[in-house]
Structure formats: C-alpha cells, structure tokens
Amino acid sequence: MFVSLGSIIGSGWLLGALTAAKLAGPASLISWVLAAIMLALLALVHAELGAAYPVAGGTARFPAFAFGPLAGFAAGWMAWIQAVSLAPIEVEATLSYSDHIGWVHRNFPLLHTDGTLTGTGLIVASVFMLIFIVINIVGVKFLSESNSIAVVWKTAIPLLTIVVLMLLTFHAGNFTAGGGFAPFGAHGVFAALPAGVVFALQGFEQAIQLAGEARNPQRDVSRAVITATVIGTVIYILLEIAFICALDPGNLAHGWANPIGKGDFGPYATLATGAGVAWLAWMLYADAVISPAGTGLVYIATSSRLSYALGREKTLPRQVAQVSKKGVPLISIIIAFIVGELCFLPFPSWSKLVALVTEATAIMYAFAPIAITALRLRDPERPRPYRLPALHVLAPLSFVGANLIIYWSTFQAEWKLGVASLLGLIIFAVNRAMLPAGERVRLNLRSSLWIWPWFGVMVVIGALGRYGGNNTIPEWADIAIVAVWALVVYYVAVSLAVSSTEVNAAVEAEEAELRSAPALNLAD
Incomplete structure (x- = not known):
C-alpha cells in the first residue's frame, strides 16, 4: 500500500492544485472528482488482475496473457x-521548487x-538519480x-497543510470569484485533467508492478491498490479546497491567470x-x-520491473x-x-512533460479493462481473491x-507517443529477428x-478535436465520438482474445518459471 501511495503523493500535490x-478556476474541484472516479474504476480493474496474476511488471503481462506477446509488448512499452520518465520528472520538480528559494537561486x-x-x-539531479539506483540495487526490502x-x-x-490553511485562511467567497464557479466552462474542467490532475492521482498500479516480490500478493495486492487510491483521492x-480558500481574494479580481502572484512556483509555500x-x-x-524523491525512487523500481517483464517475454x-x-x-x-x-x-517544462506522461499512463491503463474481460471469459476457473463487481x-x-x-x-501528446510506439515496434522486430527460430513464440x-486502428483513430480525433487539434469537432460531440469509438474497440478486442488453451498455457509457463527460478521473489 505504501508503494502505491508513495507513487500517488509526489510532485503532483505540490503543483497540481x-x-x-489556473485552467478551471474553482471548478477544478470537479476535475479532481472526475479524475478520481475514472482512476478509481481503473484501480478496481487492476486490483482484480493484480491479485489473480501476481507477476512482476503486471501491466505488460496481463495483455500478453489475453492477446499474445505483441499486445503485451505494446502495453509494456x-x-x-511512462515509468522511466517519471523519476527525472519528479527530480526536476524538486529542483524547480528549490530554485525558487531566494538564497538557493542566488x-x-x-x-x-x-x-x-x-x-x-x-549535477544535483544526477546525484538524486544515483541515490535511487543504489537503493534499488540493494534490494526490494531496503527499497520498501x-x-x-x-x-x-x-x-x-x-x-498538516490542509488543516493549517483551512483554520487560518478560509475565504469561502473564492469559489465564485474571478468569473464564477466555472469561469472557463466544461472545457476548463477537462483541460485541467491532463495538466496535473490525472498525473497527481496516478500511481496506484505500483503495488501490481512489484507483486512478484510480495509475501502474499493474492491477499494483499488488491487491498493495497484500493486503499492507496482512496487515501490519495481524499x-x-x-488540498484543492484548502488552496482555493487560502487565496487572497484580491488576486482573483481579474481572473485566475495568476491566483498567487505572477512567477510564484511553490503555491502552498507562498500561501x-x-x-x-x-x-x-x-x-x-x-x-x-522528499515527496518527489520518494516517488522517483519507486518509479526507478517500476521501470526496471517492466523492462524485466518484457525481457522475460522475449520481446x-x-x-x-x-x-x-x-x-x-x-x-x-x-x-x-x-x-x-x-x-x-533541454526538454520542456514540468507541466508540458506531465501531459505526455499522463497520456502514456492512460494508454497503459486502457489495456487492463479489455484484458480483465477477456481473461474472465478465457480463464474463468482461476481464483480471484478480489472480483470487480458489475x-x-x-x-x-x-x-x-x-x-x-x-x-x-x-493532440501534441498523442502524435508524439504514436512516434514512440513505432520506435518500440522497430526494437521489437529487430529483437525478434535476432532470436533463434525455436525461441520465437507465436x-x-x-x-x-485492434491495437493500431484503436490508437490511430484516437490520433485523428485528437487532430480534429478541441484539445490541441483544429477544433473541427464541436464541443461535447468530441466526447461522444471518443466514447462510441472506445466501446466499439472494447467489444471487438474482447472478441479477438486468444483461446482458453493459449491463456492457460501462458499463465502456466509463467508460474512454472517462477517456481523453478523465483528471481524476484524476495519476500523472505
């Protein structure tokens, strides 16, 4: 639970509010609630998968069990x-915050x-990364x-911040200041989601990525995921309520462009x-x-377990x-x-990188709802300590x-990740070509x-949409189109899953390898 919670509470809490x-005004509260609902559903999906199939790098393994190694690689890549980018992003957030301390900057x-x-x-960033590496090399017990x-x-x-700010500075009128509760309408609510809200709440899956090193994953993984998600969401x-109420009403007279003063980077410290x-x-x-560094530490572990999983799958x-x-x-x-x-x-700022990582996370998460349905149908007899209701x-x-x-x-994040996916496929193809013929799995x-049409159409919708696109698709119609396309892909993908025999063979091969060489089972 601490591994997942430690991933959820990182730089997002310092900068997300x-x-x-700035994007949604007081209606940013709706952004947090909406993100919490969507991620809670995804967390429940992962809770069942993680408990039923407790393997290292689970987000790469679940699609592989249901759709074969190519799908597993697409999800795992x-x-x-996402994971390998998180540690440096968290370090950059730490340095950005620290650089705004006067004597440090001077x-x-x-x-x-x-x-x-x-x-x-x-140099300072590299020292942080080296510390992460040393702790991870020592072993999972020291990491934990x-x-x-x-x-x-x-x-x-x-x-503590919530309690102090609410007791000392509670301006209830701020919820209608600067243009009303929703000064930027629904567009602002949705735009805030990838700009830091979803990024802040993501991370629940970290307990699943390290499930191969848990003492009793069938019992503990689902509880860890659900508990961490609930605590993080609350x-x-x-924090958003405390932030809005603590703002100086005078700063909101002309809107939400600079609610704590132009140039201020550390909102809660300033307040x-x-x-x-x-x-x-x-x-x-x-x-x-401490917060970003702790999250970066966990994500180094996660990224290494994911590449380990892809290596085990020979992709x-x-x-x-x-x-x-x-x-x-x-x-x-x-x-x-x-x-x-x-x-x-020299890459973009924290906030711009966050949108890219948020999309990569959403793509990773998207494989799980399809995999859980396919595996329920193809592998119904497997014990499931936690079962997703309905x-x-x-x-x-x-x-x-x-x-x-x-x-x-x-759209900018979509096409960049499309290019990254093509690069991954090239690496996959080269590695497969170098394998002996007898080791090339089907x-x-x-x-x-279904994978490439799914994402290809999403890129086209993004290009025509209202979020980085050319605004061809009207407001609300874009959301309906995305929802309908997602449902079409969902049902087509489930129908294309591999047979029960192939699912059982893949899972049994994984279990047999863990029994004969439990490389990552460090619970004792």
Whole structure:
C-alpha cells in the first residue's frame, strides 16, 4: 500500500492544485472528482488482475496473457515509457521548487530562465538519480523500508497543510470569484485533467508492478491498490479546497491567470508565508525534496520491473531480464538510470512533460479493462481473491474513461507517443529477428489487430478535436465520438482474445518459471 501511495503523493500535490485552478478556476474541484472516479474504476480493474496474476511488471503481462506477446509488448512499452520518465520528472520538480528559494537561486542556481537545468542543476539531479539506483540495487526490502519512511512524511505534510490553511485562511467567497464557479466552462474542467490532475492521482498500479516480490500478493495486492487510491483521492480533493480558500481574494479580481502572484512556483509555500506560518513554508520546501524523491525512487523500481517483464517475454533482449545475487534486475535498473539522465537534457517544462506522461499512463491503463474481460471469459476457473463487481458495466466504462484521458491530453501528446510506439515496434522486430527460430513464440497477430486502428483513430480525433487539434469537432460531440469509438474497440478486442488453451498455457509457463527460478521473489 505504501508503494502505491508513495507513487500517488509526489510532485503532483505540490503543483497540481495551482495548475488546475489556473485552467478551471474553482471548478477544478470537479476535475479532481472526475479524475478520481475514472482512476478509481481503473484501480478496481487492476486490483482484480493484480491479485489473480501476481507477476512482476503486471501491466505488460496481463495483455500478453489475453492477446499474445505483441499486445503485451505494446502495453509494456507504453508503461515503460511512462515509468522511466517519471523519476527525472519528479527530480526536476524538486529542483524547480528549490530554485525558487531566494538564497538557493542566488548562490546555486539550478534552472535557466526557460526551465532547463543549469550545470549545477544537472549535477544535483544526477546525484538524486544515483541515490535511487543504489537503493534499488540493494534490494526490494531496503527499497520498501526507505519508501515507507518517506510516505509517512509525505502523507503527514499535506494533511498538516490542509488543516493549517483551512483554520487560518478560509475565504469561502473564492469559489465564485474571478468569473464564477466555472469561469472557463466544461472545457476548463477537462483541460485541467491532463495538466496535473490525472498525473497527481496516478500511481496506484505500483503495488501490481512489484507483486512478484510480495509475501502474499493474492491477499494483499488488491487491498493495497484500493486503499492507496482512496487515501490519495481524499487528500488531493481536500488540498484543492484548502488552496482555493487560502487565496487572497484580491488576486482573483481579474481572473485566475495568476491566483498567487505572477512567477510564484511553490503555491502552498507562498500561501503559508502569506498566512504568517513561515515554519510551514519551510516544511513545504523540505517536502518538495522528499515527496518527489520518494516517488522517483519507486518509479526507478517500476521501470526496471517492466523492462524485466518484457525481457522475460522475449520481446526485448533477454539481457534485461538478468538479475543480480540480490534478486534485482540490475541491467534494467541501469537502463532506467541512463534514460533518466537523457531526460535531463533541454526538454520542456514540468507541466508540458506531465501531459505526455499522463497520456502514456492512460494508454497503459486502457489495456487492463479489455484484458480483465477477456481473461474472465478465457480463464474463468482461476481464483480471484478480489472480483470487480458489475464487470460488464464497469470494465467498458473504465475503458471509455481511459480513452477520454488520452483525448484530453492533447493532440501534441498523442502524435508524439504514436512516434514512440513505432520506435518500440522497430526494437521489437529487430529483437525478434535476432532470436533463434525455436525461441520465437507465436505472435497471435489476429488477437492484437485492434491495437493500431484503436490508437490511430484516437490520433485523428485528437487532430480534429478541441484539445490541441483544429477544433473541427464541436464541443461535447468530441466526447461522444471518443466514447462510441472506445466501446466499439472494447467489444471487438474482447472478441479477438486468444483461446482458453493459449491463456492457460501462458499463465502456466509463467508460474512454472517462477517456481523453478523465483528471481524476484524476495519476500523472505
């Protein structure tokens, strides 16, 4: 539970409320509630899958069981892109927050004016990444203990902030200031989702990615996912309420463009200082290091388990599935470090990268509702410690929600991830060509045929839509089109799943390998 909660409470809590309020005003509360509902449905889907199939890198394995290795790679590749990008993004958030401390910026500037890292910032960021690597190499037990200590702090500080701000600065009139409750209409509510809201609430699946290292995953994984999601959702909604109520009403007279003052980066620290509680501001600056760093630490572990899973499936070079004497995928961890370092090159700001990662996360999540339905039909006898209620209603509804998040993440994010998917397919094809003929597993091309039309049409809808597109599709009609297309894809994909015999063979092969060589089973 702490692994999932530690992923949910990261830089998103420090920056998400301000970003959402600037786009949606007080109606940003609706954004949080809407995101919470969609992600809660997806979390319930993952809770059943994680408990029924407790394997490392589960988000790559579930689609592979249901649709074959090509589908597993498509989901796993997107999950890996998401996970490997998160650690450097969290580090950049830490440095961005810290750079706004006066004496730090004067003596040790960490960022250039365009938001990219200075030489000093690059060194500090690399030190953070090295610390993450060392903790991960030592082993999952040390990782879990380190994360647990961080999560206690990461949960306490937001709760303390909520209580202090609500007691000292509660301006109820702010909910109708600056143009009313919803100054930017429904468009603002939806635009806020990929700009930090969904990013903040994501992370519940981390317990599933590390399920192969749990003592009793059948019992614990579903409880961990659901509990972490509930706690994270409650904290974030209360934080947005506290943020809006703590704002100076005078700053909202002309709208929500700069609710805490132009150039302010640390919203809660600024509000705490204005309320006369400087001690809380300094605690928040400390948390700006601890919260994102704790999340980055977990995502290094996640990205390495995903590449490990893809190596085990022989869709990436088998070397990434090698483990150390400590039982950790050492090569995969080193790859995560190298890619993380590359992310520190002059890329866009935190908020722009968040939209890209949010879409990658939504694509990763979208495979699960289809996989759960297909596996219920093809593998009905498997013990399921947790069962998603009303499967035939909630599974398609959660798939629709994931597709709406993809659409709202903007066309720019969609086409960039389309290019990334093509790069992944090239890597997949080259690796398959280098495998001995006897080791090439059957691709089940027919079962994965739905993937590329699904995402290709989503890119076209994005190009014609209102979120980074050319606004050809009218408001609300775009949402209806996405929902209808998602339902068509859902039912077609379920009908194309592999046979029960193939599902059982894939699951049994996985279980047999874990029994003979439990490389990542470090519970003892």
